[in-house]
Amino acid sequence: MVTAKVWVLKKHFEGFPKTSDFEMKQVALANLKDGELLLESVFLSVDPYMRPYSKRDMKEGDVMIGTQVARVVESKNPAFAVGAFVVADGGWRTHFISDGKDLNPLPPSWPESLPRSLALGTLGMPGLTAYFGLFDVCKMKPGETVLVNAAAGAVGSVVGQLAKIGGCKVVGCAGSDSKVAYLKKIGFDEAFNYRTVTSLDEALRKASPHGYDCFFDNVGGEFASIAINHMKKYGRIAVCGAISQYNDTVPQKGPYIQIPMIFKELSMKGFIVTSWNNGREEGVKALLKWVLEGKLKYHEQVTEGFENMPAAFIGMLKGENLGKAIVKV
Ligand SMILES: NC(=O)C1=CN([C@@H]2O[C@H](COP(=O)(O)OP(=O)(O)OC[C@H]3O[C@@H](n4cnc5c(N)ncnc54)[C@H](OP(=O)(O)O)[C@@H]3O)[C@@H](O)[C@H]2O)C=CC1
Numbered sequence: 001m002v003t004a005k006v007w008v009l010k011k012h013f014e015g016f017p018k019t020s021d022f023e024m025k026q027v028a029l030a031n032l033k034d035g036e037l038l039l040e041s042v043f044l045s046v047d048p049y050m051r052p053y054s055k056r057d058m059k060e061g062d063v064m065i066g067t068q069v070a071r072v073v074e075s076k077n078p079a080f081a082v083g084a085f086v087v088a089d090g091g092w093r094t095h096f097i098s099d100g101k102d103l104n105p106l107p108p109s110w111p112e113s114l115p116r117s118l119a120l121g122t123l124g125m126p127g128l129t130a131y132f133g134l135f136d137v138c139k140m141k142p143g144e145t146v147l148v149n150a151a152a153g154a155v156g157s158v159v160g161q162l163a164k165i166g167g168c169k170v171v172g173c174a175g176s177d178s179k180v181a182y183l184k185k186i187g188f189d190e191a192f193n194y195r196t197v198t199s200l201d202e203a204l205r206k207a208s209p210h211g212y213d214c215f216f217d218n219v220g221g222e223f224a225s226i227a228i229n230h231m232k233k234y235g236r237i238a239v240c241g242a243i244s245q246y247n248d249t250v251p252q253k254g255p256y257i258q259i260p261m262i263f264k265e266l267s268m269k270g271f272i273v274t275s276w277n278n279g280r281e282e283g284v285k286a287l288l289k290w291v292l293e294g295k296l297k298y299h300e301q302v303t304e305g306f307e308n309m310p311a312a313f314i315g316m317l318k319g320e321n322l323g324k325a326i327v328k329v
């Protein structure tokens with residue numbers, strides 16, 4: 001009998017999550033039934049969505065939601081051989097049983113040169129978010145100017161590079177000078193540290209005096225309220241996330257956006273990447289091609305040890321990650 005370690009939400013978050021909000025437990029797994037398979041997590045993802053989704057979708061005592069790259073260790077399901085790797089949404093668990101229905105197999109042709117953890121980042125949900133958000137929501141065109149915040153993160157760093165591949169000028173912001181240096185290294189035309197500039201308004205104007213055609217918003221809040229005034233006429237805003245608001249105990253009250261929306265005749269669209277689940281294969285194929293061509297660089301913030309999942313999650317929310325935050329079991 002296999003005993004899994006799991007992390008449960010001991011107490012709903014109030015403001016920033018604390019390690020005391022989590023509790024590690026041990027769960028004895030039953031023997032496999034026909035059609036089932038036993039999976040062992042190899043890499044686990046920590047993502048911003050877990051913060052707001054935990055409030056909406058979880059009750060105290062539930063196993064934390066999340067995804068992983070897992071290896072098949074035992075199988076009574078002919079579609080999955082022992083040793084195969086899959087992306088699963090098994091939550092924060094070291095081992096779990098699946099009936100095979102909600103698993104995304106990694107292609108057997110996965111290049112040996114690439115870490116399988118990329119299936120949680122650049123070649124997975126965050127990378128697909130950038131891909132579909134930029135091409136289908138922003139509808140960027142060559143020669144345009146693209147703005148992206150949280151630009152050194154899992155989604156933002158892909159957005160900026162895809163925009164460069166698409167022939168655009170790219171402006172990004174991040175929360176440290178080292179992240180800003182990384183952005184310039186991977187090809188951003190302009191980048192600034194939003195925490196240290198004296199004026200966001202001035203920084204946005206200096207980076208692109210004629211404004212922005214596309215704004216890929218990962219942050220929301222005050223930044224978005226200022227950035228909207230720098231949009232060009234007929235600009236497009238892809239509302240991807242609002243991480244500056246996820247940990248609010250009292251909702252922020254921003255300026256109202258109707259005047260610039262009307263005056264500049266802007267388009268603003270919120271989106272969730274799972275709406276493109278049918279396009280997953282197309283997206284991963286395109287992203288993989290660019291990675292193998294060296295046009296799409298990736299960086300992973302790897303935390304070692306299942307016991308460190310809460311710390312990795314909290315660290316990501318506080319900006320301690322460069323690129324995709326993952327936990328290596
Ligand atoms: N709509 C969708 O389907 C999806 C939406 N998302 C959203 O995209 C955004 C980025 O996700 P992801 O790339 O996975 O995460 P990241 O890898 O970018 O990590 C989160 C980053 O957000 C930044 N951040 C945290 N707090 C603040 C704040 N108060 N103000 C400004 N920046 C902040 C930090 O970077 P910094 O150093 O720059 O502060 C931190 O590193 C999130 O809002 C997420 O919810 C992600 C996936 C799918």
Ligand SMILES: CCCCC/C=C\CC(=O)/C=C/C=C/C=C/[C@@H](O)CCCC(=O)O
Binds near residue numbers: 049104240274
């Ligand atoms: C409850 C309010 C939510 C407000 C918006 C918050 C966050 C947006 C966001 O970050 C959404 C992310 C969605 C991610 C979905 C991930 C998993 O469902 C599946 C990913 C597994 C995979 O296919 O790789």
